Amino acid sequence: MNRRDFFKFGFGGAGLAVGGGLASGADNSSSTPGRSVYSHPRWVKMIPRPKLAVDDNIYSRFNAVNNVFGSFTRYYGEDNRKKLMKESRNKTMKYYLEKRPGYRLEDRALADAAWVISRLGGLNRGTRAWTSKSVRTPEERGVEKYNGSPEEAAKMIKAAARYFGAATIGITILDRRHIHSQERRKQIVFEKAAEPYEDEEKLVIPDKCKYAIALSVQMSLDNLQCSPTAISSAGSSMGYSRCEFLVAGIAQFIRGLGYVAIPSVNDLGSSVAIGVDAGLGELGRTNRLITPEFGPYVRLCKVLTDLPLATDKPINFGLLEFCKICKRCAEACPSNCLSFDDQPSFRVKGEWNNPGHQAWFEDAPKCLAYWQESTSGCSICIPVCPWAKKDKTMIHEIVKAASAKIPALDIFFSTMDEVFGYGRQKDAGKWWSLNLTEYGIDTTQGKG
Template identity: 30%
Template sequence: MTKMVPQLLTESDIKNQRKDHLSSDDLVGFNVSNSFRQFNQMNDMFTRAYWDESIKSPDTEAFFNSYRADFIPRRGEGFNQKDFALRNASWLISDIISNRGGEKGLREGFQAAIESDTEIAPNKVLIEDVANQSIEIKKIAKLFGADLVGITSVDKRWHYSHRVDTKTFSAVDNELPADCNSVIVMAHAMDYDLVDTYPSALAGASTGREYSHEASICMQLAAYIRGLGYEAIASMNDTALVIPYAIKAGLGEYGRNQMVLTPEYGPRVRFSKIFTSLPLKKDVPKSLGIKEYCNDCTKCAKACPPKALPFGLPTEGSESPSTIKGVKKWSANCEKCFGYWAKIRTDCAICMRVCPFNRKYKSPYDIVWRWLATSRFRKLALIWEAKRKPRKRLKPNDWWN
């Protein structure tokens, strides 16, 4: 029987985790101070919209209701019935998984880890070569449809101190099997053309489709590992912050727009993860040169309609309960950001669309630009980006036709 342990750390646990992960913190540039506190999932914006009277509003309710069949189209192209219908349909597989535990207060994939549908095989396959096992796991992740895969070690600082019971909207223990020491992080690329129509309900289909993909893919990969005889817990936004894990696994760097920027897709990805006891060799992240570019680029901050993104250098300060404490980084004003989402009845990712790293990387121009942007000649890439014809948003009607 699997032994489950709560993920809440004491102050001395936090110190120990910092010590254990000092070298990898350095490698990826995590800047964690003494005022660090684990993040309580009760404080994420989506959860606060249910219990925090300062967030909850007719707009936030209309936002959540718009994901159901009786949505009311808003106005203008990209917000018609077929745009909402497409967005909502794209979420379907993720919805089926996240709704099935509703009666138990388990919103799987969001406020609770995904429940395992298969048993762990009674016989453990012998792992003779952990490096080879990591190669094999990555091959299988890609077979199931993951676009990028990295592997890192568990670092409980990034696990929620508490998760949310979605029946009562109260904090409960965030538990994981004791023997899960590794994290497999997968990136799922969003459709370029749909992203190009942000902000619109239509564009939200790029988000929903990837949630449906990531649910399927991380559940299948976890089932595979369980078939090898090892513990594996499939996870989407639940259980832990995926951003530090994606960075630690070497998949990308943290950008001004609050997203992980990958060399392959820029910020145009979503992430899922698996906590596992399978012996695996960890990836060693290296500097990709992306965040240095972000220091000088403020395209996302300028393009943000509610002005929720910061212009300066990373800081530790934010009074919002939705910002993790004691980590020096770029932090959005989550209240302004989500307030805008609620108003337009769909997710906004203009900051993803306008990011200079959001490219297809099929043309030689894009590839040369990336090489420049991540090199010590990044100023040239900034100038090139400033001089090129501004990329316009793809009009939703043009997407349809």
């Protein structure tokens, strides 16, 4: 029985009845006025605080040097690292000589080229500079700074964010514990300051920067489905370059209104924690944020600001319950780094995790080691997720809506997803012949 027959003769009828009702009757009672530009599907619930708990006695600011990029040698061992790198170089050459699809010169050149804009930015550098000389301030224009209400400002920021390429946008009061304590060997501190600045020892965020704008950018599922090849890496790197453009644009826009803005991609603090607070999605088994609209195939970034903004709420769309049962990402992970625990917990796996928040913590050095083994990074945990669906057909919306409401259906949906072959690795050689959309993404999606 194929997928169409299944829905026609089997579950389809019942599913449409159950899901259709759910999709139309969902509760979204506490949406804020700022959500009028963009809102989640109706089956997504707003909740007062994120579902996963934080232990206030333990949770504090993370030193970025402890993430696996900063301390890989310490976690993996110098000799092991050298061996890994040597094997990776040999394998890379072997794949070139074999002209293996996904690992050829053109594939690797594409992945590198897609990084090109991302490489213009860094913590308080280039496109992510905390201040700008090129901005035309309201003062220079001879007018007052922007003085709309927080609701108007939130609506306006969301419109601008969509214009600059955001898939989804959420706003939250900044929880300072999500900001790194240190980065680039400098302390990151909050001070009573008019402008953000950096000196020899520290990076200073003005106290008045109380708001965080959380932004997601779609990655091309066509690329990610070719993981682990350079074609899938190009999906990540294009996402990064688009994040760079997005945060640079939004920050400059806010400065043009007369306010302070700090653009950030992977630097500065946890984009995932900020995204969860701002209601972009829920934390899943991958220890990453999953959105109701795009599942896991989004990259995240953020902008901190003092522009007063109406805030959004965290969301619940049944993901936590789904992830407890599904485990597809953990099964598919070639490095075996993801947790198989039934429940998320406070038990960290190593110094690379920040203690004090509940999660399915991962054995991160294994993941990064596999990036070398594969020679081209890895995104396998993303396309195998049953929430990663790019064809926003009615049936998928209904399945998602039903899953959000009836956890008992989760195992069924996860199994059927596998049976239908979603998430199965695609041939990277064929990617070059696809009839691609702009940036390889579907911009008609997520229009709430």
